[in-house]
Amino acid sequence: MTMSATASQRVGAGIGAVDSPLLTLEGIAGRPVSNTRRALRRFFQQRLAVAGLLITGFLILVAVLAPVLAPTSMEAADLMSANQFPSAEHPFGTDAIGRDVLTRVMFGTRTSLIVGFAAVGIACAIGIPLGLAAGLRGGWVDFAVMRAVEVMVAFPGILFAMFLVTVIGGGVQNIILAIGVTTWVTLCRLTRSQLLTLREQEFVQAARSLGVPEARIAVRHMLPNAMAPLIVAVTLGIPTAIFAEAGLSFLGIGINEPTPSLGKMVADSAQYIRVYWYLGVFPTAAIALAMLGFTFVGDGLRDALDPRHN
Amino acid sequence: MARYILGRLLGLVFVLFAVSLITFLLTRAVPGDPFASGERELPEATQIARAEKYGFDQPILVQYGRYVWNVLHGDFGVPFQSPSQTVVDLIRDTWPVTLRVGALTILISYPLGIVLGLLAALHRNSWVDYAVTFGSTLGMVLPNFVVAIWLILLFSVGLGWFPSGGWGSPAHIVLPVIAYSLLPTALVARYTRVSLLESLGADHVRTARAKGLAERKVLVWHVARNAMIPFVTIMIPEIPNILTGSIFIEQVFRLPGLGRFFVTSTLTRDYPMILALVLLVAVVWGITYLLTDILYTWLDPRIRLL
Amino acid sequence: MIVKQPFRPQLPNDDPRDPAAIARRIALMERRMRRRSLLGGTLGLAGLAAFGGGLRFGPAAARAQEASLPDDAAPADQQVYVVPSGTGPDKTPDFYESVYERVSDGASDLFSDPLVRLNRNFEIIPAAALDWSSNDEGTVWTFNLEPALMWNDGNPVTANDWVRTFQYGADPAHAWDFTWFFQGVMAGWDEAIAGEIPLEELGVREGENPNQLIVETQAPAPFLPAMLLYSTPLSAAALDEHGPLYNSNPETSVSAGPFMLDEWAVDQRVVYVANPDYMGSLIVPVQRVVIKLAEPSTWFIMYQNDEIDFMVNPAPADLVIAQAEFPDQIYSAVGDFRTHYLFFDVTQPPFDSLEVRQAFSHAIDRDAIKAQILGPAGIPAYSWLAPGFPAANSDGLAEIQAFDPDRAKELLAAAGYDDPSTFPAQTLQVRNPTPLVSAVSQATAAMLRENLGIQVEVQDVDQDTFMDALTAKPTEILLGFVSYGMDFLDPYNMLSVWLSGGRHSWANEEFDTLVREGASFIGEADERIEIFQNAERILVEDVPGVFIYHETPVQLIKPWVLGEFKEPDANGIAAMHWPGYSAMSTVPAELYIGADAPVGRGDS
Numbered sequence A: 001m002t003m004s005a006t007a008s009q010r011v012g013a014g015i016g017a018v019d020s021p022l023l024t025l026e027g028i029a030g031r032p033v034s035n036t037r038r039a040l041r042r043f044f045q046q047r048l049a050v051a052g053l054l055i056t057g058f059l060i061l062v063a064v065l066a067p068v069l070a071p072t073s074m075e076a077a078d079l080m081s082a083n084q085f086p087s088a089e090h091p092f093g094t095d096a097i098g099r100d101v102l103t104r105v106m107f108g109t110r111t112s113l114i115v116g117f118a119a120v121g122i123a124c125a126i127g128i129p130l131g132l133a134a135g136l137r138g139g140w141v142d143f144a145v146m147r148a149v150e151v152m153v154a155f156p157g158i159l160f161a162m163f164l165v166t167v168i169g170g171g172v173q174n175i176i177l178a179i180g181v182t183t184w185v186t187l188c189r190l191t192r193s194q195l196l197t198l199r200e201q202e203f204v205q206a207a208r209s210l211g212v213p214e215a216r217i218a219v220r221h222m223l224p225n226a227m228a229p230l231i232v233a234v235t236l237g238i239p240t241a242i243f244a245e246a247g248l249s250f251l252g253i254g255i256n257e258p259t260p261s262l263g264k265m266v267a268d269s270a271q272y273i274r275v276y277w278y279l280g281v282f283p284t285a286a287i288a289l290a291m292l293g294f295t296f297v298g299d300g301l302r303d304a305l306d307p308r309h310n
Numbered sequence B: 001m002a003r004y005i006l007g008r009l010l011g012l013v014f015v016l017f018a019v020s021l022i023t024f025l026l027t028r029a030v031p032g033d034p035f036a037s038g039e040r041e042l043p044e045a046t047q048i049a050r051a052e053k054y055g056f057d058q059p060i061l062v063q064y065g066r067y068v069w070n071v072l073h074g075d076f077g078v079p080f081q082s083p084s085q086t087v088v089d090l091i092r093d094t095w096p097v098t099l100r101v102g103a104l105t106i107l108i109s110y111p112l113g114i115v116l117g118l119l120a121a122l123h124r125n126s127w128v129d130y131a132v133t134f135g136s137t138l139g140m141v142l143p144n145f146v147v148a149i150w151l152i153l154l155f156s157v158g159l160g161w162f163p164s165g166g167w168g169s170p171a172h173i174v175l176p177v178i179a180y181s182l183l184p185t186a187l188v189a190r191y192t193r194v195s196l197l198e199s200l201g202a203d204h205v206r207t208a209r210a211k212g213l214a215e216r217k218v219l220v221w222h223v224a225r226n227a228m229i230p231f232v233t234i235m236i237p238e239i240p241n242i243l244t245g246s247i248f249i250e251q252v253f254r255l256p257g258l259g260r261f262f263v264t265s266t267l268t269r270d271y272p273m274i275l276a277l278v279l280l281v282a283v284v285w286g287i288t289y290l291l292t293d294i295l296y297t298w299l300d301p302r303i304r305l306l
Numbered sequence C: 001m002i003v004k005q006p007f008r009p010q011l012p013n014d015d016p017r018d019p020a021a022i023a024r025r026i027a028l029m030e031r032r033m034r035r036r037s038l039l040g041g042t043l044g045l046a047g048l049a050a051f052g053g054g055l056r057f058g059p060a061a062a063r064a065q066e067a068s069l070p071d072d073a074a075p076a077d078q079q080v081y082v083v084p085s086g087t088g089p090d091k092t093p094d095f096y097e098s099v100y101e102r103v104s105d106g107a108s109d110l111f112s113d114p115l116v117r118l119n120r121n122f123e124i125i126p127a128a129a130l131d132w133s134s135n136d137e138g139t140v141w142t143f144n145l146e147p148a149l150m151w152n153d154g155n156p157v158t159a160n161d162w163v164r165t166f167q168y169g170a171d172p173a174h175a176w177d178f179t180w181f182f183q184g185v186m187a188g189w190d191e192a193i194a195g196e197i198p199l200e201e202l203g204v205r206e207g208e209n210p211n212q213l214i215v216e217t218q219a220p221a222p223f224l225p226a227m228l229l230y231s232t233p234l235s236a237a238a239l240d241e242h243g244p245l246y247n248s249n250p251e252t253s254v255s256a257g258p259f260m261l262d263e264w265a266v267d268q269r270v271v272y273v274a275n276p277d278y279m280g281s282l283i284v285p286v287q288r289v290v291i292k293l294a295e296p297s298t299w300f301i302m303y304q305n306d307e308i309d310f311m312v313n314p315a316p317a318d319l320v321i322a323q324a325e326f327p328d329q330i331y332s333a334v335g336d337f338r339t340h341y342l343f344f345d346v347t348q349p350p351f352d353s354l355e356v357r358q359a360f361s362h363a364i365d366r367d368a369i370k371a372q373i374l375g376p377a378g379i380p381a382y383s384w385l386a387p388g389f390p391a392a393n394s395d396g397l398a399e400i401q402a403f404d405p406d407r408a409k410e411l412l413a414a415a416g417y418d419d420p421s422t423f424p425a426q427t428l429q430v431r432n433p434t435p436l437v438s439a440v441s442q443a444t445a446a447m448l449r450e451n452l453g454i455q456v457e458v459q460d461v462d463q464d465t466f467m468d469a470l471t472a473k474p475t476e477i478l479l480g481f482v483s484y485g486m487d488f489l490d491p492y493n494m495l496s497v498w499l500s501g502g503r504h505s506w507a508n509e510e511f512d513t514l515v516r517e518g519a520s521f522i523g524e525a526d527e528r529i530e531i532f533q534n535a536e537r538i539l540v541e542d543v544p545g546v547f548i549y550h551e552t553p554v555q556l557i558k559p560w561v562l563g564e565f566k567e568p569d570a571n572g573i574a575a576m577h578w579p580g581y582s583a584m585s586t587v588p589a590e591l592y593i594g595a596d597a598p599v600g601r602g603d604s
Helices: A003-007 A009-018 A036-045 A047-069 A101-137 A139-154 A157-167 A172-199 A202-209 A214-250 A262-269 A278-305 B002-029 B044-053 B060-072 B087-122 B127-141 B144-158 B171-201 B203-210 B215-235 B238-243 B247-253 B261-267 B271-299 C019-037 C159-170 C189-193 C236-242 C296-304 C316-325 C354-362 C366-377 C405-414 C435-452 C463-471 C491-498 C509-519 C525-542
Strands: C080-085 C116-118 C124-126 C129-134 C140-145 C204-206 C212-216 C259-265 C269-274 C288-293 C310-312 C330-332 C339-344 C378-380 C426-431 C456-461 C479-484 C545-551 C554-557
Touching (some): A101 A139, A139 B002, A172 A214, A278 B127, B002 B271, B044 C189, B087 B171, C080 C296, C316 C435, C339 C435, C354 C435, C435 C545, C491 C525
Parallel strands (some): C426 C479
Antiparallel strands (some): C259 C269, C339 C545
C-alpha cells in the first residue's frame, strides 16, 4: 500500500482524482493543440473556472504575504491567553498554548501550498518522463516502467517518510520528498495511457505515414494533446499532497513546530474539536477552499484545452 | 491474451522480489529497535542476546535470504507485536473485518454515487446538479477522521443509536461504513457525472443520435460503455484501497481490522508484519491493475495490450 | 536499613512456625478441599478478616460471596469492572515475559501474587511472602512464602516458581526488556544475562523447604523488598509444558492469582474471571474484569457512553468537558511519581556550558504551564523527586531552577551569547507526546524563544526511535523532552536514572558516589535519606535536566465504582493507587461495583 493509500483514504482519493476523466483513453482525438489564446478565452468564459482562479489566487496571495498580513509573528505564543474562542482580538481564536489561529492558518496555508506545489513538482519530474518513455517506446521499457509502478504502489510510504524524518529531520523538505517520491505513480500511468491512446489516433497515424520522424511526432503531436489531462492531474495533485501531509501529521510524522501546516492543524485539532471547535473548522475550511479552487481551475483547464471544442 | 496474462504474472513475481528487498533494506535503515527498549538503557549483554535471538547480528543479505527462503516455504514469520500468533494468523484474523466493512462500503457507495452522478448529469445545471456537486466536493474535503468523530458524537454519544466503537454485532458496522462511504460516494458521483457529460457530447454518440437510434438505446449502450472507461480507470483502483482499510477509521471506531497494521507495524518496527503487508498489497494491486487493463480491451477494442 | 524482624504491618500471627497460623492454614486447606467438592465451585465460606483502614484481606478463598458484599453492591454476577487499555504490541499478560509489551496497563499481573505489595499509603506489605529477613550484611534475603497458594492446575505455588521466573528473566535466549532492573543487584544476574554462567548459578534458590525463597544480592540491598513488588511468578510447570507465552491463550493459561484468563481477542479485548481456586490474601469483590483495547484518544467517548468504568489522563479538551459535566468523577492521583523534564547532552556545545543550562532552567515559567495547560494533571517541578516520594526535597531545592527570565538572559550572555541570535538553532525532540505533553513541550519551546531570544523547533519522535537515539553511546539527542516514573519506591530507583553511563550523558562522580552509597546504606533511615537529598541537590544544581512538571494523573471513575479507594489515604489522596488494578497493589480489594451500575457494560 502506498503512503497515499495507507496514510489516508483521502490520499487515495487524490490519486483517483488525479486520474482525471480525460485520461479517458477516449476523447482526446483530434488535431494538434489549438492556439493558446483561444484556450485562454474558453477558460475565462467559464464562471466556475474563474472563481477557482480567484480562490487559488487569493490563497497564494495569503501564503506569500502571510508575514505581512498575519496579526502576530509565526512563533508568537502568549500562554496566558490560551484557548480563547474567536473574538475581535483573535478572529479565529487561540490554541492550547496561546497562538493566534488566524496567524497559523495563514502560515499554514503557506506551508501547505509549498508542500503541494513542490511534492507535485517532484511527482511530475519522476512520473512524466517515465510515462513518456513507457508510452513512446513500449515493449520492454513499458513493461519495466509498469513493474516499477507496481513496486511503488506497494512501497511502504510511511516507512519511507519515517526514514527521511528520523534520519534527516522533520523539515518541510523531507515531507515534500516523502510525498513526491511516493505519488509519481499516478502521473506516470496517466502519461503512459495518454500516449498509448494517441499512438493509435488517426492524426498520428497520418503523420507517421507521411514519414514524420517518431521523435517529432512525440514532441509536436502527441505531447501537446496529452497536456490537458496532465495539467488537470497536476492541479488536483496539489490538494492531494496537502492531504497526504495531513495524514502524516496525524501519524506524528510531520513538520516541526512552530511551523504550522493546514494538515497538521486539522490533525492536531482532532483531540480538541469537541470544545475548541474553531481549531479544526478554520484550517479545514482553508483546505476545502484550496481543494475547490484547484478543482475548478482543473475542470476549467480541461474544458479549455480539450481540442474537440475547436 | 493467455500469454499476456502469464507475462504479467511473471512480472508480478519480480515486483514481489523488488518490493520486499527494498522494504527489507528500509526497515533496517530506519532507526529504532523493533522491541521496546523501555525507559532505561538495556544492558549491553541483553542487547547482544536480543540481536542473536532474532538473527539481527547476521549480514543483512543473509537475513533477507533467510526471509525469502522461509516465505517460499510458506513461513512469513511471527509478528513481533503478537508473538503468540503467526503473521498469517494475524492477517487471517483481521482482514475479514476490513473486507466486510470494505465490501459493504463498495456495495453502498458505488451504486449510490452512480445514481447521484446520473441524476446530476441528466439534470445538468439544475439544483440537483449543484447539490450533488456541492455534496461531493464536501465529501472529498472533510477528513474522514473528523467525520468519524462527529458521527460518533451525534449517533452514539448524542442519540445513543449505535455503540461508539468495537466489533461483534451489526450495529457496530453502521457508523464505520458511513464514514468509509463518504469519500467513494463523492468520487463516484463526481466521475459518473463528468464522464457521462463527456460521453453524451462525444462524436460517435452524436452520430448515433443522428442515425436515429432511439434515445434510450443511445444512452444505455454508447453512453454507458464510454462512460465506463474513466470509471474503470479511477474507481477500480479505489477498491484495493477500500479493501485494505484505513487506520483512521479503524482506530476511531476500534475495529479489529487490518488497516491500522500498515501504520502500527511501521511505528513498532514489526519487520515480519511490514514485509507481509507489503507483499499482500503488491499482489492485490498487481491483480487490480491487470484486471483493469483487461477490462479496457473489453470496453474499447481499439486498445491493445502489449 | 535491614529488616531484621519480619515486616508485616497488616497481617499479624502469620509466622508459619506459629502454631495458631499452622492451625489456620490447615483449616484453610480443608475449606479449599470442601469448596472444590462443591458443584460449580465458586461459593466459598465466609472467612472475612478486616484489617487496617477497612481494607479487607482474608486468609484466602473468601472473595466475593454475595453475603460478603456491601449492601449497595451489585449482585455477584454483575460485579464486572470494565477498563480500557491501549492497543499496541500486546505480547503477554506477564511481567517476566515483557514489561513494555504487556497487554493491558489497566489491569495486569493478576495471575499470581507477587512477594510483596504496595498499599495505598505507599507501604510495602506482605503478599505471597508472609515475612522476610536478611543476614546482617543485607546480602542474603529469606522470604517465607504463603504455603496455601495453588496454581489452578492443581500444583502448589512454591519457591521453585520464583526461581524459574527469575532465571527466565535472566535467560539470554529470552533477552527480557527489563534486565537492567536486577543488574548490579541480584547475585549472578549480570553474568547470567551475558551468558557467562549457567542460569542455575543465579543468586536465587529454594531455602529449607519449598515455601522458603532465598535471594542473594551483590551488595547490601535494603531496597530489595521494595523492588520485589515486581515478582508475580510464572508457573514452572506451565513454562515447561507450554512455554513462556502460556498465558496468551485461555486453554494453556494457569493462574494462582485472583483472576484467570477467560478470553483474549487480539487488539479487541481481554477478559479475566475470578479464580475460584485463589488462595492469596486479596479479597476481591469483582468477578469479571473486561479490558477493552482501544486507542487512548477514543477512551473519553467510551467513558461518556458508559462503556468503561475508569480511564486515566483525558486529553485537555476532554478534561474541560468532564469538569463541566461530571466534576465529581474526576480524581487526581499520585501515580508513579513521574517527572517530565527537558534534558541536554552535556558533552556537546552549547550545553557543555553550565551557564547555558542554567539559563534554560530559569527561562521556563512552570506556574504558567500549570495554570494554563496542566490543571489537575500535574504540578510544577523544580527538582527531580516529586513531593511525597521518599527523600523528596521539593521546597529545599525550589530556588535553584526557579523561573527568572532576567537571570536567564544574564546567564546566556555570560556564556558568551550576548547576542542570542548567535546561539545555535535547536530542535527539541519530544518522545511520543500525548496531547498534554505536546502542549507542554511546545509551550516550553515558546518560552525559550521568548525569554532567551533563541531559535527552538519542536520535533515529535516516536518511542522506539527516541529511546534508541537517547541511549545510543554517544547519545544522539542534544536537547530532548521526556519523563520518568518510579519502578519501585526508593530514592535509589529514581536517582539511578542519572548515574554515569546510564540514560543520559551527564556524568558526575560525586553524584554517583552518593547514590551508590545511599543505595546500600545500612543504618538510620534519616541518614540514608540525607545522602540521597545531597545527591539530588547536585543533580538540580548542575542542570543536566530542567524539571518541568510532576505528573498527577487524572482519573475518571464512574459513580457506581465504589469502595475504599474513594476515602483519602494517609497522604490525603482519594484515587486508585498505582500500579492500579493489579495483584501488585491492593486496588483490586479496594473496589466493588455498585447496584446502580448499568448492566451489560462488558458485553462488547
